Amino acid sequence: MGSYFSKNQFPVNGQTILITGGSTGLGLNAGRQLAEKGANVIIVARNVGKLKEGIRYISKCACSPETQRFHHIVADVTTAPECARVVAEATEWNGGCPPDIVWCCSGSAHPTLFIDTPIDQFQTMMDSNYFSCVYMSHAILNAWLRPAIDASAATKETEPQAKAAKPTPLPARHLIFTGSFVSFYSFAGFTPYSPSKAAIRSLSDSLSQEMNLYAAAHPDLPRVRVHTVFPATMPTQSLEDENRVKTDLTKALEEGDQILSPELCARRAISGLESGEELVPTSTIIWAVMTSVMGGSVRGGFWRGLESTVGGWITLIVMVFIRWEMDSKVRKWGAEHGSSGMVKKE
Numbered sequence: 001m002g003s004y005f006s007k008n009q010f011p012v013n014g015q016t017i018l019i020t021g022g023s024t025g026l027g028l029n030a031g032r033q034l035a036e037k038g039a040n041v042i043i044v045a046r047n048v049g050k051l052k053e054g055i056r057y058i059s060k061c062a063c064s065p066e067t068q069r070f071h072h073i074v075a076d077v078t079t080a081p082e083c084a085r086v087v088a089e090a091t092e093w094n095g096g097c098p099p100d101i102v103w104c105c106s107g108s109a110h111p112t113l114f115i116d117t118p119i120d121q122f123q124t125m126m127d128s129n130y131f132s133c134v135y136m137s138h139a140i141l142n143a144w145l146r147p148a149i150d151a152s153a154a155t156k157e158t159e160p161q162a163k164a165a166k167p168t169p170l171p172a173r174h175l176i177f178t179g180s181f182v183s184f185y186s187f188a189g190f191t192p193y194s195p196s197k198a199a200i201r202s203l204s205d206s207l208s209q210e211m212n213l214y215a216a217a218h219p220d221l222p223r224v225r226v227h228t229v230f231p232a233t234m235p236t237q238s239l240e241d242e243n244r245v246k247t248d249l250t251k252a253l254e255e256g257d258q259i260l261s262p263e264l265c266a267r268r269a270i271s272g273l274e275s276g277e278e279l280v281p282t283s284t285i286i287w288a289v290m291t292s293v294m295g296g297s298v299r300g301g302f303w304r305g306l307e308s309t310v311g312g313w314i315t316l317i318v319m320v321f322i323r324w325e326m327d328s329k330v331r332k333w334g335a336e337h338g339s340s341g342m343v344k345k346e
């Protein structure tokens, strides 16, 4: 992992980046900022009108408009065949090479009290947030790694290989997931959503370790780095949709939450990726809560590791009181307003 003071570990000039959920919100702003840095950008979503508008918005900021390219793909990324098709179409558009970077940004939230949640919403949340990441990762990692694995298996079967000279390292490939504050700490009203975002963090941690296997076995391949970005609350379509179903209780528990524009959140996420972070918090409060649950997650070099470890000791103590305070608020709410989660009307 990179050290605290190292050079840009996420160079995108001339790279091709595919962003699911790139037509609005965080994904759109990330696409625009990456285009400003010289990337070719492919955005994926379901609504074709918003995708076309998104491409116009992103391409306006290209730093080399004569050479940079932009493309959109209409797809619902909650199924494995669609994710495989997206990667195949992106590869064909990119002259036969799979995209160098994939950012899984699409997602949605349905924050309601557990027993009031329609039962199919639990599956919808996992499909929208977790399985979209699993299917996209499966498709892109196979595109990146499978040819070398198959080629080396075929070579080993036929002839012994002379020890090759150490190859010059190629720029890394990046697979990026999008989590949430509730990947680390959830509370009343987020049961349908938070497990899907916590699962993404676990997927990210274990996949990033697994990638060491391929890096060591195939040193001639670009290394694959796996990251998860944790956005702060952003005033986007997703937030508007979730606020329509959220209870007054959950809104009260969220009070004091830091709200960032999707533009600033994307800027912070990209800056974290550039500095080599594997888990990328976009606000101080998310960083603090993250440090309290990091366990064996990659901490990004000695100094950043030291900082997160000391931060974690402090936050661990604070979290004990936060949990106590939140529990008290929920009990007080139940006594005053009943169990609907809504303010009792007189």
Ligand SMILES: NC(=O)c1ccc[n+]([C@@H]2O[C@H](COP(=O)([O-])OP(=O)(O)OC[C@H]3O[C@@H](n4cnc5c(N)ncnc54)[C@H](OP(=O)(O)O)[C@@H]3O)[C@@H](O)[C@H]2O)c1
Binding pocket: 020, 021, 022, 023, 024, 025, 026, 027, 044, 045, 046, 047, 048, 050, 075, 076, 077, 078, 105, 106, 107, 108, 109, 128, 178, 179, 180, 181, 230, 231, 232, 233, 234, 235, 236, 237, 238, 239, 262
């Ligand atoms: N907003 C927040 O406060 C907040 C906080 C923490 C984490 N996040 C996470 O950050 C990410 C981006 O959120 P946002 O607020 O920027 O969202 P947003 O503005 O609502 O955009 C969501 C994007 O995902 C696409 N999308 C949704 N479902 C899809 C599907 N099944 N297949 C393909 N595309 C799909 C949408 O386009 P179509 O509808 O046209 O498909 C759109 O492009 C999400 O993963 C979200 O969970 C958001």
